[in-house]
Amino acid sequence: MATTVAVVRETVAGERRVALTPEVAKKLKARGARIVLQDGAGASAYFADAAYADCEVVAATAALEQAEVLLKVQPPSLDEIAALQEGAVVIAHLQPHLAPERTRALRDRKITAFAMELLPRTTRAQAMDVLSSQAAVAGYKAVLIAAEAVPKFFPMLTTAAGTIRPSKVLIVGAGVAGLQAIATARRLGAQVEGFDVRPETKEQIESLGAKFLDLGVSAAGSGGYARELTQDERDRQQQVLADHLKGIDVVVTTAAVPGRRAPRIISAAMVAGMKPGAVIVDIAAESGGNCELSEAGKTVISSNGVSVIGTVNLPASAPVHASEMYARNLYNFLELSLKDGALNLDWNDELIAKTCLTHAGEIKHEPTKQLVESNA
Incomplete structure (x- = not known):
């Protein structure tokens, strides 16, 4: 029957x-x-x-x-x-x-x-794998949201008024969403870097034409996910990342572990050190956020003019x-x-x-x- x-x-x-x-x-x-x-x-x-x-x-x-x-x-x-x-x-x-x-x-x-x-x-x-298929949509859409929000062009432009330098984009997390975000940002002409605590992602990031950002901390885990960092590793990573973020125009964060709260990667102090007009798009906002200032479904403007966009259910937008x-x-x-x-x-x-x-x-x-x- x-x-x-x-x-x-x-x-x-x-x-x-x-x-x-x-x-x-x-x-x-x-x-x-x-x-x-x-x-x-x-x-x-x-x-x-x-x-x-x-x-x-x-x-x-x-x-x-x-x-x-x-x-x-x-x-x-x-x-x-x-x-x-x-x-x-x-x-x-x-x-x-x-x-x-x-x-x-x-x-x-x-x-x-x-x-x-x-x-x-x-x-x-x-x-x-529904997580992978839907993450691909999220990574793509997150970069489009960032490109619209940042007060700059993504690509380098040569104009009669002079050369416009490309936006510097950092993608945090090199899972399916992160790799799709890297590929999309590259297609839009940005200068792209990718960061992940799993060292095996370096080759994947570079294969898409982006630069691998090495913060000196490795957290290779099992099942394709990162292990939890020790406090000392987290402190070292955070200091190097904070210094690097000062020159970044756009950050897209994609780090998430199913069934658990999203890892906190970008602190309020890091946001305070970023340049005015910079944009953070946090795909993980619904599960707690990779950025301390993220609020699911809202755009938060920091005191120094950084936009923190907490996305919700991006796959539903495509x-x-x-x-x-x-x-x-x-x-x-x-x-x-x-x-x-x-x-x-x-x-x-x-x-x-x-x-x-x-x-x-x-x-x-x-x-x-x-x-x-x-x-x-």
Whole structure:
């Protein structure tokens, strides 16, 4: 019997992405799935209901009630969880560390919930990696925001009135978002530097035509993330960085660790040492910020005229391509279990087992389990 895959409109303020595009709907249909779509689910990403020729368009209540698999961008609300049939599957970016009550509701409803940010970051998982695909959008958009905000040109210009020197841009963090930011700033003609405490990123930064900023501190960690610095290492790094920031026009900070507060890299004192008119765009503002002055969703002007822009959900600002990549990520994950229209979860597959947040009335992710139980 065909598994019913459902998609509903995202209700979080400012969210314009959709978890299923017409392209991916066609692929799911070809694999034997039945698809129900809430009317208008893709409208904010410019995918009209008529484009979903392979879907049954229904009201939200009907979509949730019929869902055997619910695909979402943002975590489901408590009301949406309550409307799902017991034992349904939810695949989304679930942010379990932010809302213990949501994880508790998923557990109590016996929902099998897959948090895509928990996906092991292995070679095999790359095509399912929502963190990477959406970070690429964020890095790109952050540089465009900075280019608009800085009171200078990005590129060098030779004019009848003389030569205009290029803006000096520093990208902090060389993950997917940081590398995309470096590439975008380079395309716009800026003089670009990249900084990351992981020494293995030096070659990646330089391959994009940027200069690697070496602060004399290495924090190579496991799983592609940096380890936490010692206090002495942090102090040395901060002093060298503070001195360097005095000559920088634009900083884009991208350092983040899923499920944890963003590392604080730029202090208020560092901002105070920067030149008037300089711009900081903090992609990590929602998770605490890489800059001490960052406020999510706001632009803060420091006393010396530095603009600190705390961005919120940048992928939603490019909903067409962000949705296309996200939907493909979910399809590639769902493809592991969807055979001839039937969903069969292979718990021996580490990608399925380690991405699972809740199943059969239990919390499977140990750190989340501890968090929920401590907030009971």
